Amino acid sequence: MxxxxxxxxxxxxxxxxxxxxxxxxxxxxxxxxxxxxxxxxxxxxxxxxxxxxxxxxxxxxxxxxxxxxxxxxxxxxxxxxxxxxxxxxxxxxxxxxxxxxxxxxxxxxxxxxxxxxxxxxxxRPRWSVSVALGCMGAGVAMVLGGDALVVVLAALTAGAVDQLQRHLNRRRLPAFYQQVAGGLLATLVAVAVVATPADVSPSQVISTGIIVMLAGVNFLGAIQDALTGYPLTAGARLLEAFLATAGVVAGVSGGLQVADLLGVQLGPVNPGYFSLADLPATVVGGAIAAAAYAFSAYSPVRALLPVAVLSGAAVGVYAVAAERGFTTAWATAVAALLLGLFAYPVSARVRVPALVVIAACITPLLPGLTIYRGLTLLGSDPSLALLAMATAAAIAIALSSGVFLGEYLAQPIRREAHRLESRLANPRLVGPHAGRALRGVRRRKRERSR
Structure with a gap:
């Protein structure tokens, strides 16, 4: 042998x-x-x-x-x-x-x-990313019910924070300290505005100013990893997200201390304050925020319009569900299910991975402000802090599980319908479902050679 x-x-x-x-x-x-x-x-x-x-x-x-x-x-x-x-x-x-x-x-x-x-x-040039993040801040401020002045301040603050963090990143400063600096800058903007005769809520200015630093795909990836059997990676992603949010909390706290030293009376500051705007403003703001985030992450231009339309629809569904008495988690789950269901065919249509569409569309729905509220209240009101953290966890789970359930249901929409039983594996946000496509190619080649 x-x-x-x-x-x-x-x-x-x-x-x-x-x-x-x-x-x-x-x-x-x-x-x-x-x-x-x-x-x-x-x-x-x-x-x-x-x-x-x-x-x-x-x-x-x-x-x-x-x-x-x-x-x-x-x-x-x-x-x-x-x-x-x-x-x-x-x-x-x-x-x-x-x-x-x-x-x-x-x-x-x-x-x-x-x-x-x-x-x-x-x-695309780096300055355009800062402009896009400013537009994203303005869009989220619209969703959170900000007036014209708050929207403008959110846009300017988001752009300024991005430039500051970019400068600190060049100095190789760890991300935590970059978040501290960003939170400090956003709070100082609110302090400066309150010192003028302008009639604005400092809580709303701070909340809309820091929202860009709280958005991201860490929650989505973490829950996906937990659902698909990767708890170690899920825990690491969650820890990174909490550390980033803790940096913002520290920065905001430092800004409030500066306000006290300067004698600026901010009044009672409600951390993480927001209230949804009326439905048209919510839909438009969600569409702007999602498209702007997609642009800032260098997504192909052909994906921006579908992302805006799909995100606006999802945020509108969330707002309607919340008005009808749904809890925050269930309203988020319904909107996320819509995203997952339509992101699969939309991403195939514009030839981008589903992750590109989903990560941008969920931006207005992420529980960043709720986590920020929970971490801020830990020292003053532990019971409210625990409630806020539980709410944030429920939103994150509802958002991610809803998206992936939509992906499961959307898989047979295209050509895999006839192989539904074998194709219902973990939904893929990037790449093909399995390498067995290669075997199909080889089989067809053998058949042609006969």
Whole structure:
């Protein structure tokens, strides 16, 4: 009996390195651990590797390959470095994975394309991101019932905070301290406005000024990881979100101390204060906030209008449900179910990953202000703080579970309807559902060659 041919370790490590680099970009862009693991497995399978397994944590990716029981396993590790979220790059990588799985490109071309994606800069100037975040702040202020002055202040504060944090990031200051500085700046803006004859609520100015720092996809990714069996990564994402919010709380507290030193009487400050505007303003504000966030995250321009329409509809559903007596969590769940149900076909229509659409559309619904309120009240009223934190947890779970339930229901809308039973796996916000598409391509090739 002939001994098996030795495997080419260099070819194996080359394919595994490609999968790890793709996984690193997906994870740093906010993709869930299950999506990252599945994408890495699909890439390895498409490159001809068998017997691979991928493990994902918040800061490290591990991939193992052992083709036979008597082979020595090959293990590669990759640290996940922080990089600015770029949904344009995420979209290009998503297309790369699909092309590789469908055998439209080979491993060499996939590696070359990935190198170009990583080495190429952003497709829009950085100042436009600050402008977009200002528009996002204005949109959220509209949703929260701010008048014209509050909307303008929110826009200016959001842009100024982004520029400040960008400067501090260049100095390699940790993110926590960047959040402290942002919260301090937002509060000082409120202090300056209150010192003028303008008739504004300092609580509302502060709440709308810090909202940009509280938004993000950490909650979505954390709950997705918890629901799909990655509790370690879920806990790390939640801890990062709470630390970021704690930094804002510290910054706001420092700003209030400065107001006391200057003798500016702010009056009673209600942390996390907001009230929903009327329905038209809520819908328009939600649409503006979502589209602006998508633009600031370098999403393809073709996705901005669908994101605005879908987010405006979801925020409108949330507002109507809340008016009809739904609790905050149930109103959020209904809106999130709508998002998940329509994000799948919308993302396919505009050729972007579903994560790009969902992450932008949920921005007006995130429980950042509620978490901020809970952390702020810990020292003064623990019972109210506990209630606020429980409410924030309920909103986060309702938002994420509603989105993923919508994704489950939306999967058979397209061509997978005839294979519904086998396709109802964990919904993929990035990448194809499984590498079995590759086997279908090979089967069709064999049939044509007969």
């Amino acid at each position: 002939a001994s098996p041919e030795p495997r080419d370790v260099r070819a194996v490590t080359s394919a595994m390195d490609l999968a790890l680099r793709i996984g690193e970009l997906l994870l740093s862009s906010g993709a869930g651990a299950s999506d990252v693991s599945a994408a890495m497995g699909n890439v390895a399978y498409a490159c001809g590797l068998r017997g691979t397994s991928a493990d994902v944590t918040f800061t490290e990716l591990t991939m193992t390959q052992q083709g036979a029981p008597d082979e020595v396993p090959v293990v590669l590790l990759r640290q996940v470095r922080y990089r600015e979220v770029d949904y344009g790059d995420l979209t290009l990588v998503d297309h790369l994975i699909r092309d590789l799985v469908d055998q439209r490109i080979d491993q060499a071309e996939a590696t070359s394309r990935l190198n170009r994606i990583i080495s190429t800069g952003h497709d």
